[in-house]
Amino acid sequence: xxxxxxxxxxxxxxxxxxxxxxxxxxxxxxxxxxxxxxxxxxxxxxxxxxxxxxxxxxxxxxxxxxxxxxxxxxxxxxxxxxxxx
Amino acid sequence: xxxxxxxxxxxxxxxxxxxxxxxxxxxxxxxxxxxxxxxxxxxxxxxxxxxxxxxxxxxxxxxxxxxxxxxxxxxxxxxxxxxxxxxxxxxxxxxxxxxxxxxxxxxxxxxxxxxxxxxxxxxxxxxxxxxxxxxxxxxxxxxxxxxxxxxxxxxxxxxxxxxxxxxxxxxxxxxxxxxxxxxxxxxxxxxxxxxxxxxxxxxxxxxxxxxxxxxxxxxxxxxxxxxxxxxxxxxxxxxxxxxxxxxxxxxxxxxxxxxxxxxxxxxxxxxxxxxxxxxxxxxxxxxxxxxxxxxxxxxxxxxxxxxxxxxxxxxxxxxxxxxxxxxxxxxxxxxxxxxxxxxxxxxxxxxxxxxxxxxxxxxxxxxxxxxxxxxxxxxxxxxxxxxxxxxxxxxxxxxxxxxxxxxxxxxxxxxxxxxxxxxxxxxxxxxxxxxxxxxxxxxxxxxxxxxxxxxxxxxxxxxxxxxxxxxxxxxxxxxxxxxxxxxxxxxxxxxxxxxxxxxxxxxxxxxxxxxxxxxxxxxxxxxxxxxxxxxxxxxxx
Numbered sequence: 001x002x003x004x005x006x007x008x009x010x011x012x013x014x015x016x017x018x019x020x021x022x023x024x025x026x027x028x029x030x031x032x033x034x035x036x037x038x039x040x041x042x043x044x045x046x047x048x049x050x051x052x053x054x055x056x057x058x059x060x061x062x063x064x065x066x067x068x069x070x071x072x073x074x075x076x077x078x079x080x081x082x083x084x085x
Numbered sequence: 086x087x088x089x090x091x092x093x094x095x096x097x098x099x100x101x102x103x104x105x106x107x108x109x110x111x112x113x114x115x116x117x118x119x120x121x122x123x124x125x126x127x128x129x130x131x132x133x134x135x136x137x138x139x140x141x142x143x144x145x146x147x148x149x150x151x152x153x154x155x156x157x158x159x160x161x162x163x164x165x166x167x168x169x170x171x172x173x174x175x176x177x178x179x180x181x182x183x184x185x186x187x188x189x190x191x192x193x194x195x196x197x198x199x200x201x202x203x204x205x206x207x208x209x210x211x212x213x214x215x216x217x218x219x220x221x222x223x224x225x226x227x228x229x230x231x232x233x234x235x236x237x238x239x240x241x242x243x244x245x246x247x248x249x250x251x252x253x254x255x256x257x258x259x260x261x262x263x264x265x266x267x268x269x270x271x272x273x274x275x276x277x278x279x280x281x282x283x284x285x286x287x288x289x290x291x292x293x294x295x296x297x298x299x300x301x302x303x304x305x306x307x308x309x310x311x312x313x314x315x316x317x318x319x320x321x322x323x324x325x326x327x328x329x330x331x332x333x334x335x336x337x338x339x340x341x342x343x344x345x346x347x348x349x350x351x352x353x354x355x356x357x358x359x360x361x362x363x364x365x366x367x368x369x370x371x372x373x374x375x376x377x378x379x380x381x382x383x384x385x386x387x388x389x390x391x392x393x394x395x396x397x398x399x400x401x402x403x404x405x406x407x408x409x410x411x412x413x414x415x416x417x418x419x420x421x422x423x424x425x426x427x428x429x430x431x432x433x434x435x436x437x438x439x440x441x442x443x444x445x446x447x448x449x450x451x452x453x454x455x456x457x458x459x460x461x462x463x464x465x466x467x468x469x470x471x472x473x474x475x476x477x478x479x480x481x482x483x484x485x486x487x488x489x490x491x492x493x494x495x496x497x498x499x500x501x502x503x504x505x506x507x508x509x510x511x512x513x514x515x516x517x518x519x520x521x522x523x524x525x526x527x528x529x530x531x532x533x534x535x536x537x538x539x540x541x542x543x544x545x546x547x548x549x550x551x552x553x554x555x556x557x558x559x560x561x562x563x564x565x566x567x568x569x570x571x572x573x574x575x576x577x578x579x580x581x582x583x584x585x586x587x588x589x590x591x592x593x594x595x596x597x598x599x600x601x602x603x604x605x606x607x608x609x610x611x612x613x614x615x616x617x618x619x620x621x622x623x624x625x626x
Contacts, residue, residue, distance in 0.1 A: 016538075017480040038477055042330065045272055045537045053534060 005076045011050050028072040056084035087444040088317040089306040092299030093410050094156030096148050097397045098133030117278045117290045117398050123260045126532050130274050133292030133398025143180040143204050146213045149257030152295035160299045172223040173240045174211035175232025175256030177402045180204025182261045189528040199609045207566040225566040227545035229430035232256050233405030235563050238320045240300045245585035250305045255297035255406035266532050267540035273367045281364035281392035282371050289365045292398020296406035303444050315413045318445035319350030324553040324562035325433020329541045331369050336377030338435035346437040354382050358421035361412040363429045364392020404428050412440050432550025453584050455626040462496040462620045464488035483518045485598045489618050496620040506588035507561035508549050511575035513568050515545035518600045548596050571595040572619050579623045590624035
């Protein structure tokens, strides 16, 4: 699970072009959006795209993706349970 | 000064020409359905297509040409008068339909059609149209979905400053796979016919079309006994300066645009009978637009409110002029005296115009002749953007856009302005780095995995709206496209706006990015493109 979290962080940093940021700068339990890391709705769309591309994950609706994208912890949990590749 | 509307021409999903469009608007039937002409794999996204097959010219020019021809004929102007006309044309996709057809071949090294690469420049569309009808000149406005209304604003300022007695204004936009996939990447394309303002609305349908209007100084129109459809009574643009795609929660840009358009007209909220809303049917737009309307008109407003996008689809850069004509027809049909027509674009580029049945004096003859024009400020290595923008902001900007921010900051500082009244930018290829990246994606992987970040940053006005956010400038914001002399074109627009009393000062920029892949393709066609980062300040003395 820790390895998956690191992998996800690296993918997010690269896809969102988070300049000067390392995986260590992202707290696993901190919110990814708004007051946490400060990502916005466009970033959410980018992350959903990475998850589809790299893990074959398709969300049924926005509510489901909202819950999964809360933090790195919730994201890793969702990915390990639902990944198809 | 009073401005009459003395000619119209239109194509949309509702039909080809005034008669079909008018009849189908009044019938209220939606013409949004599965794509037939656009060669997309995404049949699940219904669109408002114009039922005209493709020819060998860019579809944008094809649609624009039909509407423009009708408008010129309808105006009753003589051949000589037509040839003196200046075309102010709104478009964002330019010849993208042609480019996306050939790009995959170019990527594979087949350059047999490389000469048409010039068509991607939005200005090429306008120049082709002007040439087709032997018009005297053309100007291209490219502010995404508010382009055609901003073209109307530009045209009005040409008349208000006495530069011309009449001008032809409007916009054209053909459907492309590029922007259909782009809008879909933002998660805002509906799989059903869109439902503006409905609580269960779930996004837009894209549409296509073109519409043009003749704006004419009213005494001139009366002298030649022209048919008058109505009068342009007010106009304004305001940048939300909030987010690249989302509207601000309070609808600041939309509120300012409607409020300032009313101010110019001298009318009050009680005079307005009807609003043709932007009403795209996304949750965000409709909520923010309604909030802005409530702020301006009060919670219990009695104004008829309508979005016609469920009939035509969202015709993006052409929507402003198409819906201005729809508004004129609604006014005639229902006996309204005054109406507002809104069009909002990416980057929170929000425009609104006031249309009237009777003449309204909208601007005095301006006496501002003396203008101060500063030197040009360019980027140099002594400038840093790190103090101006956070890494979180910078991550979505290309290095050249960061340099433009630095050069503009220097210009503002040296010229003693903290917040300009307006930002006017002119570009040649727009934000080409992001555009090329998406074209590569389309060529290599087909219509999937479009990056929403790249799409929103690929629109021409992404740069000017980024400047607005950085400098918190909610004033007028506009982007032009010109290949000859971008800084002169931007300067011209700023001077027109100052002389017609709309603004007192402006940050004026010329911006051109370079991209290695793009440059290598341009080289094959013998076209030169250079990086351009220039900022200057123009103000009334």
